[in-house]
Amino acid sequence: MHIATYLGLLHGGENALADTYDVVRTGHADEAGIAHTCRLLAAQCRAHVNALAPIVERYGEHREDEPDRLHAEALPEARTGGVGLLRDLQDLLLLATLVDCSWTAVCQAAQALHDHELIAVVAACQGETKVQQGWLTTQLKAAAPQALLVAR
Amino acid sequence: MADRISDIWGARTPYAAGQEWPVRVDEQLAPDADPGRVRWVPSACVLCSNGCGCDIAVQDGRMVGVRGHAADRISHGRLGPKGLFAGWQAASAPDRLRRPQVRRGGRLVETSWDEAMGLLTATSRRLLDEGGPLTHGFYTTGQLFLEEYYTLGVIGKAGLGTPHMDGNTRLCTATAAAALKETFGCDGQPGSYADVDSADAIFLYGHNVAETQTVLWARILDRLAGPDRPALVCVDPRRTNVADAAEVHLPIRPGTNVALLNALIHEVIRTGAVESGYVAAHTVGFDELARTAAAYPPEEAARICDVPAADIRRAAEIFCHAPRVLSTVLQGVYQSHQATAASCQVNNLHLLRGMLGRPGCGLLQMNGQPTSENTRECGADGDLPGFRNWANQTHIGELAKLWRVDPMVIPHWAEPTHAMQIIRYAEQGSIRLLWIVGTNPVVTLPDVARIRRLLAAEQLFVIAQDCFPTETTELADLVLPAAMWGEKEGTFTNTDRTVHHSGKAVDPPGEARADLDIFLDYAHRMDLRDRDGGPLIRWTDPEGAFTAWQECSRGRPCDYTGLSYARLREGPVQWPCDDARPGGTERLYTDGFFPTRAEQCETYGHDLLTGAAVTPEQYALLRPDGRAVLKAAHYLRPDLGAGDFPLLLTTGRTAYHFHTRTKTARAPHLNAAAPAPWVEVSTADAAELGLAEGDLALVESARGAVRLPVRIARGRPGVVFIPFHYGWWDDPADPHRAANELTETAWDPVSKQPQFKLAAVRLSRAGPDDGTAPAPAQTASAAAGREG
Ligand code: SF4
Numbered sequence: 001m002h003i004a005t006y007l008g009l010l011h012g013g014e015n016a017l018a019d020t021y022d023v024v025r026t027g028h029a030d031e032a033g034i035a036h037t038c039r040l041l042a043a044q045c046r047a048h049v050n051a052l053a054p055i056v057e058r059y060g061e062h063r064e065d066e067p068d069r070l071h072a073e074a075l076p077e078a079r080t081g082g083v084g085l086l087r088d089l090q091d092l093l094l095l096a097t098l099v100d101c102s103w104t105a106v107c108q109a110a111q112a113l114h115d116h117e118l119i120a121v122v123a124a125c126q127g128e129t130k131v132q133q134g135w136l137t138t139q140l141k142a143a144a145p146q147a148l149l150v151a152r
Numbered sequence: 153m154a155d156r157i158s159d160i161w162g163a164r165t166p167y168a169a170g171q172e173w174p175v176r177v178d179e180q181l182a183p184d185a186d187p188g189r190v191r192w193v194p195s196a197c198v199l200c201s202n203g204c205g206c207d208i209a210v211q212d213g214r215m216v217g218v219r220g221h222a223a224d225r226i227s228h229g230r231l232g233p234k235g236l237f238a239g240w241q242a243a244s245a246p247d248r249l250r251r252p253q254v255r256r257g258g259r260l261v262e263t264s265w266d267e268a269m270g271l272l273t274a275t276s277r278r279l280l281d282e283g284g285p286l287t288h289g290f291y292t293t294g295q296l297f298l299e300e301y302y303t304l305g306v307i308g309k310a311g312l313g314t315p316h317m318d319g320n321t322r323l324c325t326a327t328a329a330a331a332l333k334e335t336f337g338c339d340g341q342p343g344s345y346a347d348v349d350s351a352d353a354i355f356l357y358g359h360n361v362a363e364t365q366t367v368l369w370a371r372i373l374d375r376l377a378g379p380d381r382p383a384l385v386c387v388d389p390r391r392t393n394v395a396d397a398a399e400v401h402l403p404i405r406p407g408t409n410v411a412l413l414n415a416l417i418h419e420v421i422r423t424g425a426v427e428s429g430y431v432a433a434h435t436v437g438f439d440e441l442a443r444t445a446a447a448y449p450p451e452e453a454a455r456i457c458d459v460p461a462a463d464i465r466r467a468a469e470i471f472c473h474a475p476r477v478l479s480t481v482l483q484g485v486y487q488s489h490q491a492t493a494a495s496c497q498v499n500n501l502h503l504l505r506g507m508l509g510r511p512g513c514g515l516l517q518m519n520g521q522p523t524s525e526n527t528r529e530c531g532a533d534g535d536l537p538g539f540r541n542w543a544n545q546t547h548i549g550e551l552a553k554l555w556r557v558d559p560m561v562i563p564h565w566a567e568p569t570h571a572m573q574i575i576r577y578a579e580q581g582s583i584r585l586l587w588i589v590g591t592n593p594v595v596t597l598p599d600v601a602r603i604r605r606l607l608a609a610e611q612l613f614v615i616a617q618d619c620f621p622t623e624t625t626e627l628a629d630l631v632l633p634a635a636m637w638g639e640k641e642g643t644f645t646n647t648d649r650t651v652h653h654s655g656k657a658v659d660p661p662g663e664a665r666a667d668l669d670i671f672l673d674y675a676h677r678m679d680l681r682d683r684d685g686g687p688l689i690r691w692t693d694p695e696g697a698f699t700a701w702q703e704c705s706r707g708r709p710c711d712y713t714g715l716s717y718a719r720l721r722e723g724p725v726q727w728p729c730d731d732a733r734p735g736g737t738e739r740l741y742t743d744g745f746f747p748t749r750a751e752q753c754e755t756y757g758h759d760l761l762t763g764a765a766v767t768p769e770q771y772a773l774l775r776p777d778g779r780a781v782l783k784a785a786h787y788l789r790p791d792l793g794a795g796d797f798p799l800l801l802t803t804g805r806t807a808y809h810f811h812t813r814t815k816t817a818r819a820p821h822l823n824a825a826a827p828a829p830w831v832e833v834s835t836a837d838a839a840e841l842g843l844a845e846g847d848l849a850l851v852e853s854a855r856g857a858v859r860l861p862v863r864i865a866r867g868r869p870g871v872v873f874i875p876f877h878y879g880w881w882d883d884p885a886d887p888h889r890a891a892n893e894l895t896e897t898a899w900d901p902v903s904k905q906p907q908f909k910l911a912a913v914r915l916s917r918a919g920p921d922d923g924t925a926p927a928p929a930q931t932a933s934a935a936a937g938r939e940g
Contacts, residue, residue: 031576032897033904037762039791082580134764142566142573145315150286150582 003113004062006106011049011061012071013099017132018045019074020095024088027078031085034139041132045099048125055118082151086143093136100129156180156233157821160807160930161362161370166377169350169512173371177229180236181209181217190216194721196644196652197235198295198637199810201325201519202226202365203646204235205724208638208657215240215638215658223723226345226650232366234810237822239637242815243658247621249633250662260631265663265673268630273677275613279584285314285563289574289583292319292532293590294521295811297642297654299697300667301523302704303689304589305531307671310555311680311688315563316583318534320591321527322571323906324520327486329528329535330903331495331517333755334783335503337748337776339528339539340709342502342740343478343514344726345648348372350512353383353474355467357409357498358484358909359518362393363807363931369393383474385467387412388484389802390832390873391866392932400467403868404457406800407910410490411787412464413497415453417445419468420504430506434744436774437782441500444784456787458868471501476512483520483804487908491900493760493785500782509742516648521811523644529710530701534568534904537701538708539754542567543768546751554704556682567765570904572597572897579606587615589667590634592812594623595879598895598906599855617670620814623879634667635660636815641694642668643720649727649737651712653720668694706730709740709747748776760785763901790910793896795854797912799837800871803891804908807931809877817882829878829889830925831858832865833915835936837872841915845935848919853911856893859886859918863925866936872915873932876908 018041025038064071079088103126110118154162156178165174181187192207197218205224209217218240220229252268253260279287290308292301308317329339336342348354348371362369375382376397386398387409395401404412420426421442431438450468454461471477479502485494495517507513519525531537540547542564552559569577575597577583586607597603607614607627616628619636639660645651660666665673672689680688691697695717705712705727714729714736725736747753756771758764760783766774774781792800808825809816816822831849833841843849847862851872860874867873874891883889891908898907927933 032572033763033899033901036791036898037901040761040788082582131759131762131764134759134767135762138566138763138765142569145565146286146577146582150283152581 003106003109004060005064006102006109007052007056007059007061008063010099010102010106011052011056012063013095013102014045014048016074017092017095017099018042020092021045023075023078024092028085028088034085037135044128044132048128051121051125055121082143082147086140086147089136089140089143093133093140096129096132096136100126100133103129156236157825158930160233160366161373162230164377165374167374168378169352169380171349173228173349173374175222175229177220177222178231178236179217179219185209185211185216192219193655193657194221195638195654195657196724197231197239198522198644199234199238199815200365201522201524201647202367203522203644203650203652204231204367205652206231206235208240210657213658215243225724226646227367230367230370233808233822234816237819238810238815241819243636243638245620245818248619248661248664249621249625249631250664251633252663253631255629265665268632269673269677272615272630272674276585276678280312283584285312286316286582287584288312288314289316289578289586290318290532291571291574291586291588291591291593292527294319294321294324294519294524294527295590296523296527296667297640297644297694298523298526298530298701299642299694300671301527301530301532302537302701303668303671303697305537306555306689307675307680309531309562310557311675311678313561313563315566316569316574316577317532318569318571318574319527319532320571320593320596321521321524321533322904323596323908324483325524325528326905327491327495327900327903328481328517328519330492331499334492334496334757334760334902335499335780336741336746337753337781338709339754340740341516341647341649342508343516343648344738345371346738347478347512347514348375351382351476351478351514352512353385353470353477355385355471355477355479356394357387357479357481358486359480359482360388360390360392360394360804360932361480364482364520364805366807383470385470389868389871390932399470400463402457402459402463402467404459406802406871407488407790408457408787409485409488409494410497410785411448411453411456413494413501414445414448414787415450415464416468416471416501417441417497417504418448419450419465420472420501421445423472425472426504427506430744431504434746435503435780435782436776437784441782441784444786447786476510477505477507478512478514478516480516480518482518484909486903486905488910489790489898489900489907490785490788491905492902496760496783496785503780503782509739509744514739519647522646525645525647525649529645529705534570537704539710540708541754543756544751555688556684556686557688558683572899572904572906575603575606578612581611584611585613587617588624588628589617592622592624592814592879594627595812595890595892596876598892598908599897600890600892601856602897617667618814619664621881622812622814623881632670633662633664634670635664639664640666640668643698645727650724651715651720651727652724653717668697745778746780748781749778757781758902760902761788792910792912793854795912797853797914799913799915801851801853801894801911801913802871802873802909803876803895804873806875806877806933807928809875811877812879813877826926826928828883828926829860829875829891830863830927830933831860832863832867832873832927832933834867834869834871835864836869837915838862838864841917843915843917844921846921846924847917848922850916850918851894851913853894853913855896856888858889858893860889861922861925863927863933864936865933872913
């Protein structure tokens with residue numbers, strides 16, 4: 001059984017996403033709307049990690065170490081300027097999408113396992129991850145023309 | 153005659169439920185006016201969102217007074233202090249702007265219109281060549297006429313193609329629009345002012361109507377003085393006149409509206425007051441709403457809001473049992489961190505009880521400014537004209553066809569840019585031309601130190617169009633003198649969809665021009681054309697603009713096609729008004745069908761926590777199909793930042809002033825009633841801080857500091873209040889006395905309305921007692937110790 005591997009991926013992914021929200025929040029503090037929401041969403045990701053705790057207790061958790069493949073890693077620091085913000089939002093969206101994929105895989109396994117507790121955790125958390133993706137897409141769409149055409 | 157400065161609401165004319173509100177005609181004439189020679193020009197007051205119908209008195213080419221319109225459905229003849237004094241007195245103020253001014257060598261100097269408009273269009277052309285339409289931003293107001301908004305909307309959206317158009321309506325009415333869109337699929341005020349006449353209970357959420365709309369409060373007072381008084385429930389941290397008259401006053405901790413409203417929903421569900429048939433037939437989302445509300449029993453909300461659970465329960469009982477409930481919502485809800493989420497819960501309460509579309513069962517998501525409704529309809533703010541959906545290609549196609557332009561010209565790749573983002577782009581230098589019309593952002597926006605800095609920046613070309621010199625015109629590169637109310641013709645729509653025609657009574661002073669004429673001149677000089685090579689703007693006067701707008705509104709929920717100038721000159725009408733409804737429409741949604749069909753709605757909605765846009769695909773799955781959407785939201789603790797700032801600041805309007813006092817301070821009686829700002833402190837906080845009435849206090853936040861005289865008032869401990877009207881134009885000695893020196897750049901994620909009701913501050917004594925604070929004695933600002 002490899003569910004522990006996916007719990008590890010989720011745990012790592014949510015943490016990386018939370019840390020990146022924090023990096024973007026402090027790095028783009030002058031973008032008030034984005035900074036405020038990043039603070040909220042970082043807390044949301046950390047709540048997801050807590051919600052996983054009882055599940056991890058049952059299945060264990062295995063952290064893969066695959067440096068040469070695509071994996072979730074927090075942004076070390078925010079970029080600057082309009083285009084920098086756009087790229088940071090894009091990185092956040094990639095991280096959130098990774099997390100969303102992991103939730104999907106775990107959800108499938110949970111159903112096959114008839115694990116009602118895990119199904120409930122996925123139901124509560126994955127919906128929020130999807131809203132995060134929606135928010136990031138909304139921001140990206142709004143910011144792109146100004147950043148790419150007229151930002152100084 | 154009564155002194156209508158101290159007697160704000162005038163004499164009582166009591167009436168019973170279901171009766172007509174009795175007429176009382178209020179009038180004010182200049183001492184030198186000769187009633188025999190006065191000519192009366194029909195209009196309506198533009199000093200709050202009521203829009204009380206009135207006649208302007210004209211003598212020798214001058215406005216010399218005003219008189220209420222007995223037949224007016226909003227006022228039944230009444231006018232409040234501002235309406236009686238401010239408009240006509242301010243018009244003849246000696247310091248009106250009379251000629252354009254241009255900045256030369258750092259100073260503003262007078263110039264001709266030809267030169268001013270030449271400079272404007274040359275700058276505009278150069279920036280369009282260099283960077284395209286995204287270099288242009290418009291920051292306008294809630295005080296123009298419909299014709300002006302629509303013309304400007306077409307210029308910006310079809311002529312230039314910029315999404316950067318918004319106004320100070322973002323500060324006053326954005327949440328009303330957002331909440332109506334989220335719940336009902338489209339903007340549009342459901343209720344009517346006449347609902348006051350038959351309501352059995354009136355709930356006022358963050359709505360100090362006694363000061364924001366004094367004539368509406370007079371109507372409620374007359375019901376309270378009548379035989380079958382409605383029960384009032386007031387949610388407001390301040391002890392307002394509304395609170396004094398209320399059956400239940402809930403002085404909640406600022407920023408906790410969602411918790412309180414969820415508790416009310418909790419009680420409606422728990423006690424079985426839900427109108428199940430209505431909810432099943434006319435709404436979606438009940439299960440999630442019930443699940444969310446389950447977490448808020450009154451005790452839990454009492455803990456969060458810091459009010460007694462018994463009072464919450466009592467309010468809920470009133471809501472559950474009253475046969476007809478009217479709810480009104482204003483800035484106490486709108487200028488908070490969960491503004492849209494909270495306003496949607498008020499909509500939900502009415503849907504749960506099926507309380508919509510019947511006399512007395514109204515819902516009024518209020519507006520602040522007099523004509524803010526029109527900028528929402530006409531698209532001079534962050535909306536598309538006719539409540540069209542930017543994400544709906546068919547809607548864009550309709551506009552493109554109407555305007556004879558390529559649909560790609562109309563910016564619709566994302567939601568239009570909101571005011572605070574426009575300001576941010578200006579700060580960063582990507583918006584390089586900012587055209588400010590009829591507003592004073594250096595006093596009204598949050599964190600004004602930042603606004604002053606960015607408007608003064610070399611890289612930004614600032615145009616300020618106004619009737620008066622303001623703190624903002626002082627910073628502009630180009631100042632355009634505008635005509636005011638009574639000096640131009642036009643129409644406007646109040647907060648309950650009532651459309652008034654306002655006549656031209658006199659000529660504007662000097663070379664001042666109607667805003668419409670300035671926009672038309674710009675369009676002409678810029679040679680804005682449609683795709684057939686004809687002029688984009690084909691009208692040349694207000695009535696022509698109105699006719700063009702009617703066509704734009706055709707078939708939309710705000711249909712004006714049944715109206716005309718001739719019809720409106722006979723008296724006001726509520727939209728929608730078309731062939732099928734020639735008399736207008738008093739209440740929306742009488743049949744429980746809502747404009748939520750995907751092809752009809754103005755928005756697919758948003759996530760209330762983050763503002764994430766709901767996609768068309770997600771909306772299709774929700775399938776509202778004419779049903780209202782019950783949107784749920786959990787309470788979220790506000791983020792008040794770090795630092796030692798133990799008190800909460802709220803800011804707001806007071807009875808004698810409007811906006812930044814451009815008009816009201818030029819009316820001597822109004823000015824004398826509240827000539828300078830003050831800070832209201834609760835008795836408990838004053839005792840703890842060692843403050844006495846009239847002492848000078850230093851109020852500090854993470855953004856700035858102001859020194860103001862203290863009024864020890866009756867608000868809740870832990871909360872201080874500063875009126876938001878005061879800039880420094882009439883007291884240059886104290887350039888840092890605006891409430892917005894202290895406020896934070898933060899906004900609601902859905903409506904993007906800034907959080908003026910939530911800034912963390914600290915207070916200390918800065919000087920001794922200097923007599924009493926310059927605060928009114930009859931309002932929420934009354935000194936503590938005065939009894940109800
Ligand atoms: S209530 Fe509003 S519209 Fe009516 S007179 Fe007063 S300020 Fe004017």
